[in-house]
Each structure stands twice: as structure tokens, then as C-alpha cells.
Amino acid sequence: MVTIENNCFSIPQICESGQCFRLDAVSEDTYELLAGSRYLKIGIRQKDPADETDGSGKADVHGETILYCTQEEYDSFWKEYFDLSVSYSDYIARIDADDDYLRSAAEFGRGIRILRQDTWEMIITFILSQQNNIPRIKGLIRTLSERYGRRRETPDKRVYYTFPEAEALSKASEQELRDLKLGYRSKYICGTAQMVADGRISLEALRSLDYADARAELMRLPGIGGKVADCICLFALHQMDAFPVDTHIKKVMELHYPEGFPFERYKGCAGVMQQYIFYYDLKYR
DNA sequence: GCTCAGGTGGTTC
């Protein structure tokens, strides 16, 4: 069991930030996370509610997060996964003092972190995300895992399924996937799984490319355009200059940054700013 | 019935 006290680390906020589709609340103060073939139970302990005065939803930022894993598992995997060796306060401190909108967004979502998730899992997840809503995406991933993943048990003897390997998915037919309600994305999943399984795209090689090259390489896969490639670059490859622009971000950009977003100023952390904006817009819209 | 949900790919001008 590992306890983390961090001002900029909130599992509920990460859960709602839309970067991870296998993190769910199972009770008010307990979450379950599936990552690749791993499972993690997470407890949330609030600080004294009397400390919270404005009821703005920031309450969960200050408190303790309990990861139900060994110190060794934390050191070797989860610490990096949650990007906990990096100070997000430093990112927030870089925000333009005159940019009221971004300052508010960052304050509102200060518990968000950019996770370092599995590349293959993000590729499939964000192909499925197009023209789709979050609950349905989660359902499709669950279905795919149950059908093509491996059955496992948690320490509490609860059953879960690992994320399907490219090899396993490459053997599925388009019709099989359509029957699972993936719709027109079925063809993309088939094509992508085959290209990864037979080595036409190397996931390992993606890690060593810079942002522009990784993005271009990802876009060779069917069903992956600029937006989805940016999501994979940010949430899996940790390319912090990736700035996925979906319909919501596009509207915010038009409204608050008609002259263009200052990417130069936020070199190395534009993706974090995107997440603050996305989450703020999602919750405030 | 119609629109919309975190888009992509193909066609057209």
C-alpha cells in the first residue's frame, strides 16, 4: 500500500478528464484502474470537509490517494504511469498572469496529470472514440477485452480482462467486430491490428521518434487522423507538445484565443494546458 | 424521426 499526498494529483479529476477509459469509481471513495494487463485498486481520502468552503468541486484535490500495490510495484511502474516525479505546480506557474481563462481552467483542474499509458491501448481506444461518447467507448473497450483479452483475477478475487494484444485482434474479422457494435470503426481496428501485428508499424520505434515524426507515423494507420494521433502522442508517448483539437477545444479556441493559442509560450507543456481547458470546458459547458 | 457524440477518408471544386 502506498499513500500519496500531492497537491496536484486527483484520481476523480483524472477519471473525468477523458484520457483514461478504464478507470472507474466503484464506490464514493474507491476506484479501479485497468492498464494493459495490470489492475490497481485506489482509495481516496478527503481532508476535513470543513476546510472546503466554496463547494466548487476542488475538495478532492487536497487529500490522500491510497494505491493498493507494493512499494516495489509503485517504484517500478505506477509512479511513472501517473507522472508523479514531475511537478505540475511548475507547469501552472508558467501560465500567463494576464490569461484569466487559462488560469481559471488550471486552478479548476489542478489535480489532472498526463498519464503514461500503453501505446497499443491508446491506439485502439482513440480510434473507437471518433463520433462516440465516453460511456459507449468504455463499453466497447470492456466488450473487446472480454472477447479478445485474457481473464484475470484481482487480489479480491474479482474477475477482469486484460487489454487485447494486437496479435489477438488481428485475427478478428471485420464482421465479428461489427457484431460487437464497433460500427464503421471495425474496418479501422482490423487494418490497424494487422499492421501492428505483422510489424509494418513498430510501437517500440514510435517511442524514439520526436513529436512530428511519431504523429506522422501514427497517421499511416487506418482510422487515425491528426486528432487521434495527437491523443496517442500525448497520453501514451508523453509528447507534451501534442495538443489534440476536438470539437470542444475548437470552440474554446475560437472564443478565447481568436488570435491563436500561444504554443510557443507553452513549449513542453501545451498538452497539459489542453487537458486543463478540456476538463474545464467539459464541466462548465 | 432527428440530432449528436472527443473524427476519418474519400470526393469535389
Place this chain on the structure above:
DNA sequence: GAACCACCTGAG
């Protein structure tokens, strides 16, 4: 290269 449009599905 910008502007269409089809594409599965389920919820409101």
C-alpha cells in the same frame, strides 16, 4: 486545400 458527405450505434 477547404468544403462537403457517408459512416454504426444508442441516447435524449
